[in-house]
Amino acid sequence: MLSRETTPRSETGADRGFRLSSTVCQRAWVEIDRAALVHNVRQLKQWLSPRTELMAVVKADAYGHGAIAVAETVLGAGATWLAVATLQEGIQLREAGITAPILLLGASNTPGEVEAIAHWQLQPTLCNPQQAQLFSEQLAQLGKTLPVHLKIDTGMSRLGTSWERATPWVKSVRKLPHLQLASLYSHFATADDPDRAIMDLQHQRFQSAIAQLQAEGIPLPRLHIANSAATLCDRSLHYDFARAGLALYGLYPAPHLQSILDLQPVMQVKARVTQVKTITAGTGVSYGYKYIAPKEMAIAVVGIGYADGVPRNLSNRLQVSIRGRKVPQIGAITMDQLMLDVSSIPDLQAGEVVTLIGKDGATSISADDWADALGTISWEILCGFKHRLPRITVDNN
Known part of the structure; x- marks a missing residue:
């Protein structure tokens, strides 16, 4: 069954407004199986710890699947949050009428970005004290308050303040006006590796940062650290949110994780x-x-x-x-x-x-077959299909 986005419309006159929307008219296309997507959401929700909400990662146009259609589907199936990488991705979802909380995973560093984030009611990631100060000052000028999420670096060596500085950083953010501390989170570098040594070290660092906050009597915000691989391999890593990306789209982050859930490629x-x-x-x-x-x-x-x-x-x-x-x-x-x-x-x-x-x-x-042949990862394959290939939503029940 084709979705409303792919149903051809009738036209009169000299074919005005004719659209090549049906597969009948296409040389090539990408089919998105909505039933498989719903199935994957339900599989993940059944697996999650009782306290854990599913945050659906729909960055990079939902890994090439079409962000708006995917977001609408996963929210209807039980996901409660969305995560994107860029401000533009967040705005696209808001313009489509999506009202669910949206976390921006990337860094924002200009006054214009702060204003846009506040206007569209997005929730930013703050990576360092300077960024937190910028947000506080700009929000004061706008007369607005924003929920913010603090990123700590436990070993990815990408965005975030070192886990060893988490306590003073959280203290400083709590003192800044116009900022509401919504969560503290980190990201694993090797969760898809059967050897858990590095992942366990990162988790220990995350736990240490949490323990330091508790020792100082600082109320804990919501916590999250699990990507798809961590979500599948260890339920103790679920915390308040599980940030599912690849698993949502029916692929496994590593072969040794394939027996945990019955995921279906979308x-x-x-x-x-x-x-x-x-x-x-x-x-x-x-x-x-x-x-x-x-x-x-x-x-x-x-x-x-x-x-x-x-x-x-x-x-x-x-x-x-x-x-x-x-x-x-x-x-x-x-x-x-x-x-x-x-x-x-x-x-x-x-x-x-x-x-x-x-x-x-x-x-x-599968995308894994292509990735194996190329010596790359399935994430790259999924994200590589260009937009001259229309996304045709189907229900393969």
Whole structure:
């Protein structure tokens, strides 16, 4: 079933306002399975500790899945907070009518950003005392008060003030007018590693910072440290929020975490065959002739390429599925098209659907498969699909 965002509308006159919204009109597209997304939210909520709320990480356009549609779906399924990386991402959600609390994970450092954050009722991350002072001064001029979240660095060496300075920093923020301390949080660097030594060290540092605050009699704000991997591997890390990103989209941060929950991939990537032809032995295929046909063979041209997010480095290594059967990609992947060896698919016709990522009958190809072939991570694959590929929301119940 197509969502309201993808239902074609009727037009009169000279095709005014005609939109290529249905898959019928697309050369290539990304399908977002809303039912799988709801399923993943429910799996995570059942796993979380009773005190823990699910904070859905929808930064980077919800890891390429479409931030607005994903945000609406996960909030309806039981997530209570959203997290984004940038101010612009937060504004996009507010403009879409989303009223849930939104945490900005990135740093904001200019008066204009403070004003925009206050106007759109977003909740910023503060990383150091100077930033806290800026927010307090600018909010005083605006006559507004904001909930703020303090980031402490327990070993990621990215944003935040050192965990050893957490107590004086929290004390100083509590004294600043116009700031309401909403949470204290940190981020793991190696939660997806089976060796827990570094993660345990970071957790100990987080606990030490908390203990110092308690020893000083300072009321604790809400606490959070768990990303998807930490959420799956250890329920003692859940605290008040679990910040789920990759798991929300149905992928596991590491192979050893795959048995914990039944997650379902949300994204499928599909394209259409645009031409089928026969080439003879010795014929070169695509730029640079990186593939030479060893025999007479049938090849298919498919309307998707590296400008859509299919990495060129997958050339001659990619497998796709047609009619539930895997076939190899051949030659250099080009900007808008790629070629397949379809000798094993009888009577293939232009217009037939090719599954690049997703399930096709008994065949399944995942973002992890691409990541393994490229020596990268599935996060990068999901975020790489460009926006000339429309996101088509479906319900595959």
